[in-house]
Amino acid sequence: MLFFSYFKELVGREVTVELKNDLAIKGTLHSVDQYLNIKLENTRVVDQDKYPHMLSVRNCFIRGSVVRYVQLPPEGVDVELLHDATRREARGG
Amino acid sequence: MSGGPGLESLVDQTISVITNDGRNIVGVLKGFDQATNIILDESHERVFSTKEGVQQLVLGLYIIRGDNISIVGELDEEIDSSVDWSEKRAHPLKPVIH
Numbered sequence: 573m574l575f576f577s578y579f580k581e582l583v584g585r586e587v588t589v590e591l592k593n594d595l596a597i598k599g600t601l602h603s604v605d606q607y608l609n610i611k612l613e614n615t616r617v618v619d620q621d622k623y624p625h626m627l628s629v630r631n632c633f634i635r636g637s638v639v640r641y642v643q644l645p646p647e648g649v650d651v652e653l654l655h656d657a658t659r660r661e662a663r664g665g
Numbered sequence: 666m667s668g669g670p671g672l673e674s675l676v677d678q679t680i681s682v683i684t685n686d687g688r689n690i691v692g693v694l695k696g697f698d699q700a701t702n703i704i705l706d707e708s709h710e711r712v713f714s715t716k717e718g719v720q721q722l723v724l725g726l727y728i729i730r731g732d733n734i735s736i737v738g739e740l741d742e743e744i745d746s747s748v749d750w751s752e753k754r755a756h757p758l759k760p761v762i763h
Contacts, residue, residue: 591735592761593687603670609701611670615738624753625689625713628745629681629738633670635701638685638735638761 574661578654579604579642588618588643589634595623597632608636672697675739680705682729683736687758689713691740692727701731711750713758718751735761 579601588598589610596619599612613631617623626632675694682690682705692708705727712720 592763593683593685593735593759595683595736595758597736605669605671609670622755623758624755625683625711625758626681626736626738627748627753628741630741630744632736632738633672633675634736635731635734637732637763 574657575608576604576606578657579608579610582644582648585645585648587612587645589639590641590643591634592638592640595626597626597634599632602631605636608639610634610636610639610642672701672703672737675737679740679742679745681711681736681738681740682734683738683758684729685733685735685761687760689758690724690727690729692724694737698731701734701737703729703731703734703737705729713753713755715754715756717754719753721750 583601585601587601588596590596597612597615597617599615602611602613604610611633615630615632617626678694680694689711690708691711692705694703695706696704708724708727710722710724712722
């Protein structure tokens with residue numbers, strides 16, 4: 573539940589999602605759900621010459637199960653807060 | 666769930682689906698469920714290769730199991746019609762490795 577809440581705080585930020593098929597998609601985070609499915613707006617594939625497959629896609633839904641990494645803007649991360657939250661989660665409450 | 670990244674807004678729109686085995690299927694979204702199983706109408710596959718331009722294979726009515734879906738993209742028809750797919754060459758997308 574922690575990372576679901578965490579991603580909800582990042583809505584509206586520019587993120588890059590790297591998939592398990594090596595495709596990397598940059599876009600504005602529109603929404604997230606409990607499965608960490610992600611919806612991006614204004615999307616661009618990072619290496620568009622190599623991957624023209626999504627040339628005409630500007631909004632997309634990415635299934636949580638295929639996400640390898642989400643690259644976040646540094647200013648969107650409060651490391652201290654995240655430390656505390658993960659510790660609390662690990663303690664089970 | 667309200668406000669989540671559901672597919673409601675894409676129903677009856679043309680979408681481009683990328684599957685876990687790297688295929689790209691374009692069609693009209695007719696239905697979906699919690700597990701991202703989807704129903705596509707008037708669908709076709711766009712086959713990418715480096716030897717020739719994009720080939721279109723007619724598939725018709727298709728159901729894709731959610732397990733096998735990577736991306737569901739909203740196809741911008743304006744951009745799409747401005748792209749000459751028969752001139753685009755690229756390697757097929759790699760399959761997803763979990």
